[in-house]
Amino acid sequence: MPGGEYLRYVALGDSQTEGLGDGDDATGLRGWADRLAEQLAVTSPALQYANLAVRGQTSAQIHAGQLEPALALRPDLATVVSGVNDMLRRRFDADEVAGHLEAMFAALTAQGARVATVTFPDVARITPLARPISARVTALNDRIRAAAARHGVAVAETSVHDVVTDPRLWSSDRLHASPLGHARIAAAIAHALQLPGSDDSWTHPLPPVRTPTGLGAAAVEVRWAATFLGPWLGRRLRGRSSGDGRTAKRPELLPLSVPGSPGGPAATR
Template sequence: MSDHRPDHRPDRHHRYRRYVALGDSQTEGVGDGDDTTGLRGWADRLAERLAAANPGLGYANLAVRGRLAGQIHARQLAPALELRPDLATVVAGMNDLIRPGFDADRVAGHLEAMFAALTAAGARVATLTFPDVSRITPLARPLAPRVAVLNARIRAAARRHGVLVAETHGHPVVADPRLWSADRLHASPLGHQRIADAVAHALAVPGADDSWTAPLPPVRPHGPLDATVTELRWAATFLGPWVGRRLRGRSSGDLRTAKRPELLPVTG
C-alpha cells in the first residue's frame, strides 16, 4: 500500500462539466439515506467531490434499483448519451450475478456496449470491480467464482475501451461489515464514501489517494453462537423476502424512475 499522498500530477487532472451515472441500486444510493429523507450514495458523493474541483458541474443519476445489466443498457444508455457527458460511470452486473441464469458473457457484452458508446461520444468512463461476496456473507460462498469471472470480463472490456477501473475487489477492508448495510447487499454510508473515494482515486481527482483501502479500527470479534444467530436473522429478514420477490417475478425497482434524470448543479 502506498503512503496515501495525494496525486498532484497536473497532466492527469481532467476538467468536467457534465457527469452522468448509470447503474442499479448502489449507484442510486440505496443504503445511504432512505426513500423518505432521500438517498445520497457514492455517485452523489463523487459528484460533490468533482464539483469542488469543477465549479458549475452538472450531474445526472439515471440509476434505478433492481435493474439488470441488459435493462441498464436498454433504458439508461440512450438518455445518458443525450446528456452529452464528458464523464460517465457505469456499474452493472450484481443483480445478474445473484440470479440462477447468470451469464458472464452476456452481462459483459452489455457493459462493453455501454463502454464503447460512451467513449465513442467523447466521455471519460469509469467503472469498478465487485467484492468477493462470500467474504461478506458465508451463505453467498457459491457466488465467489461468478464474481471472479465477471471481474475478469469487466477488466478486459475496460482495457479495450480505455475505461478506468476502481479495483474494489481484493482489499480486505471491503468485507468489513461496517461498510455494508444490514441487508449485506448495499453499502452503508461509510461504504458508499469508500466507493466514491475509490472512483475518485481511479479518476485522479485532485487530492484523491488510496486511503480508501485502509482498514477500519479493530472491533471485538463475534463468537460462533453470535455469528450463527446473525446469519439466521439476516436470512429471515432479507434473504427470504428477496427470494419471494424473485419467485413472484417482481423487482425492488418496479414502477421506479431515475432520481435525477436531468443535469443539475451539485449542492451540498
C-alpha cells in the first residue's frame, strides 16, 4: 500500500523502537515509532497505534514475545527493527538473527500487513571501541536486505548515509538515538513507505561543527567508557538486561492525537 492510508500500526522491537533517548521514563518516551505514528495520523485521523517494543530484547525474544500479540492486533502496517542487542553479545550468529527477523516478516506480510524495517549504521563510526562489531553489522544488514526482498518488506537504508553517524543524532550513551536521531529514523521509514509528504531530506548532512581532537577526544572516550560501557558490561556479566521486568509501553491499539491537537503527542505515551 505505497503512500496509502493505514489504520492499524504496530511497532515491534527493542529500546530504539521503545524510544530510549527521546524523553525519559519519568516524563514519557517518544521515539521514532511514536513520531512515525504521528505522521501517519495527519493523513489517517482514525489511526490506531500499538508499540510492543521492550528494551534489551534480542531478536529471539522479540520473535517469541511480540509477534503473536502483534498478529492478534491485525495491523495493516508493522515495523520490525531488531538486531543491535544480538550484535553486542559475545555469541552472535547473523543467520540465526536474520532467521528470526524473516519469520516475523513472513508472518506479518502473510496476514496482509505492510512491513518496514531498517539497516544499521556501522557503530565503529560512532565509537572506535566498537570496531570489532563492524563485520557483524555488515553481515546482518546483508541478510536483512535479502529477507526483506523475499517478503516485499520496505527497507530504510540508514546504513549507507554519512549523516546517521553524526554524534548529534545519538544520545550520550551512543547506543540510542537522540530526539533528532529518532526524528530522522521516522523520516527514513516514512520515505521507504512512500508516505505523503516524505522525501530524502533525512539523508542530508547537518551543519558542520567542531569536534574534540587529541587529548580532548581521548578524554571524551574515557568518560563514555566509565559512564556507559562499564555499567553495560556489568549487566552482561551478571546475566541481566535493561528490559528485565519491563513490559510494552503501549500493548493495545489506541487512537493517536496529532501534535498541536488537544492532548498532542502525549497521547502516544
